[in-house]
Amino acid sequence: MPSDLAQLVTSLAQRARAASLVLATATTARKDAALIRLAGLIDTSHAALLAANAQDLASPEAAALTPASRDRLTLTPARLQHLAESVRAVATLPDPVGDVLEDFTRPNGLHLRKVRVPIGVIGIIYEARPNVTIDCAILCLKSGNACILRGGKECFQTNTALAALITQALAETGLPADAVQLVPTTDRAALTTLLKLDTLIHCIIPRGGESLIRYVAENSTIPVIKHYQGVCFVYVDAAADLAMAEKITVNAKASRPSACNAAEQLLVHRHVAEQFLPAVARALLAKKVELRCDAASAAIFAREKIPHTAAAAADFTTEFLDYVIAIRVVDSLEAAIATINRDSSNHSDAIVTADASTARCFLSQVDSATVYWNASTRFTDGFEFGYGAEIGISTDRLHARGPMGLRELCTHKFIIEGTGQVRE
Amino acid sequence: MPSDLAQLVTSLAQRARAASLVLATATTARKDAALIRLAGLIDTSHAALLAANAQDLASPEAAALTPASRDRLTLTPARLQHLAESVRAVATLPDPVGDVLEDFTRPNGLHLRKVRVPIGVIGIIYEARPNVTIDCAILCLKSGNACILRGGKECFQTNTALAALITQALAETGLPADAVQLVPTTDRAALTTLLKLDTLIHCIIPRGGESLIRYVAENSTIPVIKHYQGVCFVYVDAAADLAMAEKITVNAKASRPSACNAAEQLLVHRHVAEQFLPAVARALLAKKVELRCDAASAAIFAREKIPHTAAAAADFTTEFLDYVIAIRVVDSLEAAIATINRDSSNHSDAIVTADASTARCFLSQVDSATVYWNASTRFTDGFEFGYGAEIGISTDRLHARGPMGLRELCTHKFIIEGTGQVRE
Numbered sequence: 001m002p003s004d005l006a007q008l009v010t011s012l013a014q015r016a017r018a019a020s021l022v023l024a025t026a027t028t029a030r031k032d033a034a035l036i037r038l039a040g041l042i043d044t045s046h047a048a049l050l051a052a053n054a055q056d057l058a059s060p061e062a063a064a065l066t067p068a069s070r071d072r073l074t075l076t077p078a079r080l081q082h083l084a085e086s087v088r089a090v091a092t093l094p095d096p097v098g099d100v101l102e103d104f105t106r107p108n109g110l111h112l113r114k115v116r117v118p119i120g121v122i123g124i125i126y127e128a129r130p131n132v133t134i135d136c137a138i139l140c141l142k143s144g145n146a147c148i149l150r151g152g153k154e155c156f157q158t159n160t161a162l163a164a165l166i167t168q169a170l171a172e173t174g175l176p177a178d179a180v181q182l183v184p185t186t187d188r189a190a191l192t193t194l195l196k197l198d199t200l201i202h203c204i205i206p207r208g209g210e211s212l213i214r215y216v217a218e219n220s221t222i223p224v225i226k227h228y229q230g231v232c233f234v235y236v237d238a239a240a241d242l243a244m245a246e247k248i249t250v251n252a253k254a255s256r257p258s259a260c261n262a263a264e265q266l267l268v269h270r271h272v273a274e275q276f277l278p279a280v281a282r283a284l285l286a287k288k289v290e291l292r293c294d295a296a297s298a299a300i301f302a303r304e305k306i307p308h309t310a311a312a313a314a315d316f317t318t319e320f321l322d323y324v325i326a327i328r329v330v331d332s333l334e335a336a337i338a339t340i341n342r343d344s345s346n347h348s349d350a351i352v353t354a355d356a357s358t359a360r361c362f363l364s365q366v367d368s369a370t371v372y373w374n375a376s377t378r379f380t381d382g383f384e385f386g387y388g389a390e391i392g393i394s395t396d397r398l399h400a401r402g403p404m405g406l407r408e409l410c411t412h413k414f415i416i417e418g419t420g421q422v423r424e
Numbered sequence: 425m426p427s428d429l430a431q432l433v434t435s436l437a438q439r440a441r442a443a444s445l446v447l448a449t450a451t452t453a454r455k456d457a458a459l460i461r462l463a464g465l466i467d468t469s470h471a472a473l474l475a476a477n478a479q480d481l482a483s484p485e486a487a488a489l490t491p492a493s494r495d496r497l498t499l500t501p502a503r504l505q506h507l508a509e510s511v512r513a514v515a516t517l518p519d520p521v522g523d524v525l526e527d528f529t530r531p532n533g534l535h536l537r538k539v540r541v542p543i544g545v546i547g548i549i550y551e552a553r554p555n556v557t558i559d560c561a562i563l564c565l566k567s568g569n570a571c572i573l574r575g576g577k578e579c580f581q582t583n584t585a586l587a588a589l590i591t592q593a594l595a596e597t598g599l600p601a602d603a604v605q606l607v608p609t610t611d612r613a614a615l616t617t618l619l620k621l622d623t624l625i626h627c628i629i630p631r632g633g634e635s636l637i638r639y640v641a642e643n644s645t646i647p648v649i650k651h652y653q654g655v656c657f658v659y660v661d662a663a664a665d666l667a668m669a670e671k672i673t674v675n676a677k678a679s680r681p682s683a684c685n686a687a688e689q690l691l692v693h694r695h696v697a698e699q700f701l702p703a704v705a706r707a708l709l710a711k712k713v714e715l716r717c718d719a720a721s722a723a724i725f726a727r728e729k730i731p732h733t734a735a736a737a738a739d740f741t742t743e744f745l746d747y748v749i750a751i752r753v754v755d756s757l758e759a760a761i762a763t764i765n766r767d768s769s770n771h772s773d774a775i776v777t778a779d780a781s782t783a784r785c786f787l788s789q790v791d792s793a794t795v796y797w798n799a800s801t802r803f804t805d806g807f808e809f810g811y812g813a814e815i816g817i818s819t820d821r822l823h824a825r826g827p828m829g830l831r832e833l834c835t836h837k838f839i840i841e842g843t844g845q846v847r848e
Binding site: 021024025104106110112119120198202203217218221223224225241244247248250251252255341359363364365367368369370371372373374375376378379380384385386396397398399401402411412413414415416417418419420421422423424 | 445448449528530534536543544622626627641642645647648649665668671672675676679765783787788789791792793794795796797798799800802803804808809810820821822823825826835836837838839840841842843844845846847848
């Protein structure tokens with residue numbers, strides 16, 4: 001790659017690191033003031049932001065987007081108003097920095113405190129979504145982290161306009177302008193360089209499709225917190241309340257199929273399959289959900305003349321993100337647990353049952369980030385958990401697992417006070 | 425690489441994953457029974473273990489080791505006895521699995537619990553140290569994790585003999601023998617394959633020199649918790665008790681120079697440099713510590729005829745791991761903090777001062793995992809922190825930062841109980 005590009009990215013990361021040291025000890029009041037100022041700037045900059053967004057939407061890159069992606073790229077006055085409101089909402093959240101996590105004194109008199117502190121410099125790698133630019137910037141700012149934003153090329157003009165407002169808000173409230181920086185190029189080589197700057201950047205969060213996340217994971221020497229797919233299961237047990245099971249299945253699948261916490265897979269105990277499957281199938285079909293079936297469920301649907309297709313093997317491990325569900329009949333709780341531990345993505349999996357000991361077995365043995373008893377998988381979400389914010393849903397097991405709010409953007413340090421202690 | 429080697433490693437990881445699901449819900453009593461049995465097997469297997477170790481020591485690979493590395497490879501009856509004792513000690517520690525970290529009910533009635541659970545499958549990559557084989561196996565076992573051990577080729581026979589005892593102890597107590605597996609080859613290609621098995625292995629912990637850690641970090645698509653170097657600082661402030669400062673400096677440097685928490689760098693405020701430096705220099709020289717000095721400290725030592733050398737630029741960021749210390753005079757607290765944030769490895773850094781507000785400023789602004797006021801950096805250690813065990817000292821900021829005990833070998837899951845809740 002051209003050495004000037006490498007130099008550009010390195011210099012940007014060095015400035016982020018310097019800014020992070022200032023931001024780490026900034027007061028809550030000052031950080032909140034910058035957020036409030038940013039919200040105000042968004043409110044008064046609709047014309048400039050919409051003009052930048054129109055430039056992006058007219059670009060050849062945007063023309064290649066799917067309708068759904070193009071919609072996510074598009075800003076409107078209403079969406080800008082909502083964006084400003086979300087910035088104000090983060091200003092009202094408690095500051096996680098400084099929380100004392102542990103406080104104890106050792107027999108030798110050393111006083112240890114484990115205190116929550118910002119991670120440092122966080123790199124966010126994402127696609128053509130301008131709201132991610134603001135979301136990530138404000139959550140990093142509130143949690144005292146400097147961030148480096150690298151969005152998709154389809155969104156470059158919009159991101160540049162948004163980043164200018166952030167810089168202005170930071171400068172006007174006396175915080176380092178380098179605390180939030182947009183990588184000023186969408187050259188892939190710049191990203192690859194960025195992912196190796198492990199002495200300056202402490203964490204990478206990729207947000208986007210699987211190929212983006214895989215590229216980042218394979219090329220980064222910086223620790224990555226991944227947000228992979230959700231292949232989520234609903235298991236309807238022999239002892240389920242079937243009306244509840246139907247309501248949960250339909251909600252988990254069809255309330256928002258594009259979400260990672262939507263169900264993709266339905267397992268039904270064979271004792272209730274004859275009774276439950278026709279009912280749930282009709283409810284799903286009413287929501288235009290396609291049913292991809294194993295032999296046992298297909299046989300029931302054939303008899304009942306319910307439209308369905310035969311599942312291919314891959315359907316049983318697929319994140320459809322669409323109005324499609326794969327259905328299997330299982331012989332036992334143990335079979336359901338084994339199937340989920342083998343085929344799910346360990347994201348969010350639910351059991352519907354009225355039997356408490358069956359539920360406890362499922363909740364304990366299913367090895368997923370979030371396990372539900374008699375509730376929809378769709379609740380896996382930072383807001384639904386009461387975090388007040390969400391930077392994503394980690395599918396990793398280290399550091400953060402499940403919804404990530406402000407606290408998950410922090411690490412800790414040990415502060416140890418002594419009176420001259422030395423080690424024997 | 426030969427496909428049979430890839431198959432061998434993949435099959436081993438698959439068996440580890442299956443074992444991890446069983447181990448995750450194993451009772452504390454059963455895990456502790458396996459540990460006690462292992463300790464007994466070590467006690468009664470001295471002859472076999474020493475014979476395997478003698479084979480390793482006689483190998484051409486061992487002949488190439490430094491005397492210090494060769495010493496760490498060597499087992500003796502006393503060391504085996506100590507190893508068995510350390511296994512029994514882990515059996516007495518509290519089991520971290522199942523701890524409820526949060527417990528709350530949302531307005532919609534959903535009851536959420538955040539519960540500590542094992543990470544799953546952990547890969548440990550290390551060098552020619554048979555004690556690491558046992559240490560890591562027992563800490564993973566106690567915390568409910570399956571582990572895959574890949575030790576140095578110089579240690580292969582010893583590790584194989586130790587692994588056989590672990591397998592026997594697991595099997596005899598009804599735990600899956602695959603919960604602890606040694607990679608049965610030291611072929612580098614097997615390691616590279618292992619580091620890509622990110623659907624089966626959840627965490628990699630490399631323990632060893634910088635080149636090993638860098639190789640692992642650059643080749644792994646599995647999250648890595650690094651244990652890099654410690655370039656630790658002691659800063660002696662203008663308001664320091666100089667007798668305390670001398671005692672702390674000598675302890676931090678010379679009590680065990682090969683440890684990552686040993687001090688490598690001394691900063692002295694110019695107001696006390698004339699008085700403090702000759703005294704601490706004589707104390708360090710009495711411990712055979714070489715002094716590598718900046719111009720200001722060198723001038724003082726020259727006047728006092730104290731032996732010293734001029735530091736090269738690299739000395740100020742070097743982890744000597746030896747009886748060497750680099751010395752600089754600084755003009756202010758701010759200069760000391762900036763120097764540490766630039767040149768340290770953010771591991772363990774100490775201030776000696778009698779001024780509380782100076783200390784608070786240092787503790788807050790120095791961006792290191794462990795910061796000390798009036799105590800030696802040598803206390804950064806899982807045992808000294810009261811963890812009862814240590815698998816290493818993380819120099820990363822994600823998941824674990826600083827000493828890692830049993831709790832740091834765990835993640836969490838969310839267990840959510842409802843009464844039929846669905847999302848609007």
